[in-house]
Amino acid sequence: MGRRIGRRAFLAGLGALSGAWAAGCRRRAAISRAPLPPGASPAPTPPPAVEPPPVPNAAQAQRYQGVQLTYYGDSVGIGAELDQQLGARFTQDTGIAVRVIPRPQSASEAYATYLRFFQARSAAIDVLLIDIIWPGAFAPHLLDLRPFCAGEIDQFYPALIANNTVADRLVALPWFADVGLLYYRVDLLERYGFAAPPATWEELEVQARRIVAGERAANPVFTGYVFQGNAYEGLTCNALEWLASVGGGRILERGRVTIANPAAAAILDQARGWVGLIAPRGVTTYQEDDARNVFQAGNAAFMRNWPYAYALAAGPASRVAGRFGVAPLPAAPGQPRVGTAGGQQLAVCQYSRAPEAAVELVRYLTSAPVQVYRALRGSFLPTRPAVAADPRVLAAEPFLGPLQAVERVTRPARDAGARYNQVSTAFFQGVNQVLNGADAVQLLPRVARRIERALA
């Protein structure tokens, strides 16, 4: 038996340890706030206290008081926090308890989770957040919302409603739209003498190389361009933008696999050249938040990401607040400026034990006041034209106007149906191999054959 430590000595030791730990935690550098350079997108100015709006359909919803709903909601960025607050407000106004569970971060993981629940015909989920590419695959397991929301359907963008309608059943209501954007550092462009953000991929390389060469001396980990290069669905979005912006096709067109073409091979080989030169070598392991963390800490000149990153990069915890802007992604000369269409829809599970209460929650979350609230607080793009024209939303999302020029390109989920996951996996694994050093000209035909086998 060792020597017993006296009580005083023990407490003194504990106090010393706590003090050391607290001192270590307080090492946050002060955020420098330079004056706004000309051309920078202004930071969104949220009204002083933005509260979740009252529930417009509270009267109908109160009929289901006391019901407990489970909502599988957002887990990326600020969405999770907003989900919690909206759920609490809904409970406060209607008496329906809402349990908010953040679904898995990676889209592939969330898909697998839902599939497991559907296979078991589980009543564990009532309301779920589904990606824009999933209505086709999940339609048999989702409730038809048409009888419940007949009056509101034409208040959404028709293209999104059409995307969510499978065999004349509206299986999900569009909640927010997403499109891939180029974030750029306005102060660095100005410092190195560039008048505007890059319009072509070659211009991006030139600008990034010059900025990196200049900044590396002061910041050895500074990098040029960060994007989502990990082997997951996000890479399908990035790579589709590369392909569509140079005339390389859109993976599946009218049932035929079109990726094995010279333009696609050329842009993928060009992207492979970025890795290690203007993009960090580890970019092939980055997802959305990895790229955002690098850009937000001031360690990157350009970033490709979804609009959710705007509010976070302009917020108080960011080192680039007031020093960045947004623009459409570059494209080859003569080709359209594109962005992959993303966004999430809200659906009600077919096997839910309280479908009417779940529909009321969906109607609240997709209502116009809530979409304004989410646009102001989280820079989520609205799915109602009326909300997109609201002056408060336009002030909060200054890029909303210019982005009307971006052509939304969609992933081939409709063509692939329930096999979309296999198609996408074959595609993103191939692109990831190219980014890691493989030759696109040789790899693309093999990827095309894999996709064809998956669809057979």
Added chain:
Amino acid sequence: MSEVVVPRPRVPTAGAPRAGAPSLAARQARLAWLLLSPSLTVVLLVAIFPLVQTVVLSLTTARLASPEPARFVGLSNYAALLGDYLFWQSIGVTLQFAVITVSGEFVLGLFIALLVNAQFRGRGLVRAAMLVPWAIPTVIAAQMWKWMYHDVYGVVNDLLVATLGVLPANVAWLADPTTALAVVALVDIWKTTPFVALLLLAGLQVIPEELYEAARVDGASALQQLVQITLPLLRPAILVALVFRTLDALRVFDVFYVMFGERPDTMTMAIYNQETIVAFADVGYGAAISMVIFLIIGICVVAYVTLLRVEAP
């Protein structure tokens, strides 16, 4: 005096069977089966029934949550598996990983066990502290190491490049295919060496001290003692440790999944299996993959037990 003949009472001789009744051995056998039946039922339900179901599923085209019913297709899933380049690549990755980690853990574990077997002050504390990596859940440890190996804001790069100056520039440990397997093997060795050390320590403590005393009297060096006394007597413990670790290494999933996801060049057999069944919802093909993995692991275990057979002295 006349003798009184008292009839001797009939005492039943022990062991003499009544006609038609079961023998003691048979009765004991029946009792044994009765007492074993609960655990046999559990094993049947939990292990045998899923195994049979997997075999049956591997002969069909079953898909998860699909409206069309499964069709029986015989061995065509296995035929497709033979030509599946990705599957063979994943087997290669898993075998490479197993060889590296099992040998690394064995050598390090033996070294640590020998060290901790000696008498020194604070030995109890060291033995407890050495188990900490093993106690941390694998997923959490893998995520922690993933952040540490990050190429822009990771601690490992900061230490090697900025503080110690050993490397000229940040290295993307996880992204670079040449370092990726080494990195994940290091994480696994860090995590499970304590487990191997513990198993070997238990084996070391059974070896009688007199053998070493006799060897020292005979003038044997430390190396000779290690090779001729310790290792042979440690054989049962070594077998247990190797079988455990090899099985775990062949089935590895969580470390690779957290650090790499579904990257094709670092995909293990278990990740490929999970991707097929869960992401692609292709249960029939996934069941065939499961059966082949089961066969591979079975072969490895049989090989081990045969090669390292512990003979009675």
